Amino acid sequence: MDSAAGLSGTVPVGDADTVRRMRPWSMAAAGLAAALVLFGAVAVTRPGPIPAMAAESLFAKASDYFAHTDGYTLRFEVRTRQYDNFSYTNPALGFVEHVMAVGEDGRWRLDKEGRSAAFDGQDVRVWFPAQGWGWKMDAGSAAGVLEQFAPLRDIGGMMNFLEQYAAARDDVRFTRRDRDGEVVLTLRAPALGDFSNAYSRNSSIEESRTRQTYVFSSDDGRLLSAEIDAMLLGVLPRTILRLEAIDYDAVIAQSDMEVPTGFEWIDDTSEGLSRLAESLPVGDYSGIAADEAVRRMFSAMASWDERSLGVILRSRPLRTLEEKWSGCELLECGRPFTSGQYAGVFVPCKVRFADGKTGRLKLALRNDDGLGAWKVDGGL
Structure with missing residues (x-):
């Protein structure tokens, strides 16, 4: 078979x-x-x-x-x-x-x-x-x-x-x-x-x-x-x-x-992360549980607060997420769990999008890049 x-x-x-x-x-x-x-x-x-x-x-x-x-x-x-x-x-x-x-x-x-x-x-x-x-x-x-x-x-x-x-x-x-x-x-x-x-x-x-x-x-x-x-x-x-x-x-x-020119590059170098820590409120997502970080993220999505979202969504250009996720509401947030070899945790969620449709997802979060702040590493 x-x-x-x-x-x-x-x-x-x-x-x-x-x-x-x-x-x-x-x-x-x-x-x-x-x-x-x-x-x-x-x-x-x-x-x-x-x-x-x-x-x-x-x-x-x-x-x-x-x-x-x-x-x-x-x-x-x-x-x-x-x-x-x-x-x-x-x-x-x-x-x-x-x-x-x-x-x-x-x-x-x-x-x-x-x-x-x-x-x-x-x-x-x-x-x-x-x-x-x-x-x-x-x-x-x-x-x-x-x-x-x-x-x-x-x-x-x-x-x-x-x-x-x-x-x-x-x-x-x-x-x-x-x-x-x-x-x-x-x-x-x-x-x-x-x-x-x-x-x-x-x-x-x-x-x-x-x-x-x-x-x-x-x-x-x-x-x-x-x-x-x-x-x-x-x-x-x-x-x-x-x-x-x-x-x-x-x-x-x-x-x-050669790499392409004219692209938007997210600077994940050590220097880039240092600059991010100086310019954005990384403390908002530090020293808290992963599910609390998820709640704060969806709260920021309601008004599309780019300073807050720029921390937890730092792996993606916000422009690529705004159309789908702006105004998204968190309905349920489950208990974080680990699986396999992933260095972070998975958080199951139920959400309602701005158009009224609902969906379930599992967000992958980690906080091991030296900043100490949670980031969404996958699931969006």
Whole structure:
């Protein structure tokens, strides 16, 4: 029963997919994740020896090969939505094409229809081509933006990273098989996170029980293929990510990494957050519970108080929200809950819009960006 129709109840309902799970203020954690994590595996803190089968000579060959590579491009298919963050997956959805380009000097770009991200050597940018806005972030936020794609910036070290990861995790089943000039690595990993509330289950590779298969060249350590299957209860394995093509001879021009001009950029750099703290009343959303922050937000929506909303809605240009949310009234505010690996909380709400229609939503809120003030991270 490998069909979307057979997946009812296995994926979250609502707007959990809009949550930006990792953000620039997670630089240290994101950097560690990029070094030890591949395709949804979470970095671990306890050391683990590299298995005897790690094939150090092959790792050396791979490092040498990529040291002489000008750049490469990869094309993936991922079950997701076009505009959602790069970590979001949903086994009930169709495939969306992703294209990633990696330059020799550390530059990279990742595109899917509706959402793009790039590092041009100075800043990390994420933007929505059809909407004319995006985020500007510190260079160290790259791993948090790329999520499961972050290790692809160093394909030469991927097999070594996978074997280290498997050695350090007792709950991951790892097998290696050599065949006809190829090395096949298979990992079976559990869903990670707290699922006492199942809202976020199967909403990312990390938060799904997966079977991950990677094929490398025995000659030079190049990645040849990759496929990740979600192992769902009551249905056949459902492929949620697959590598379609890699071009190891690609020429990556500077223009390929350029970000669009004329966009509205939300400054999520450390300097940008400092300026926001000096100009807006961040104290209005600090030192309070998440549900109280939601109540204050909807109170501000009644008159569309942009100073107040500029704090809790600082992840979005207010102009993109005003038409729908101005005058919106909060009818019910439920108890905040956590789910999966999300660093914040979810708050269920019932609202009435200015046109009289009502709706239910789950707002994602967090307050870990250094300001100490709550912000809506998803759900609108």
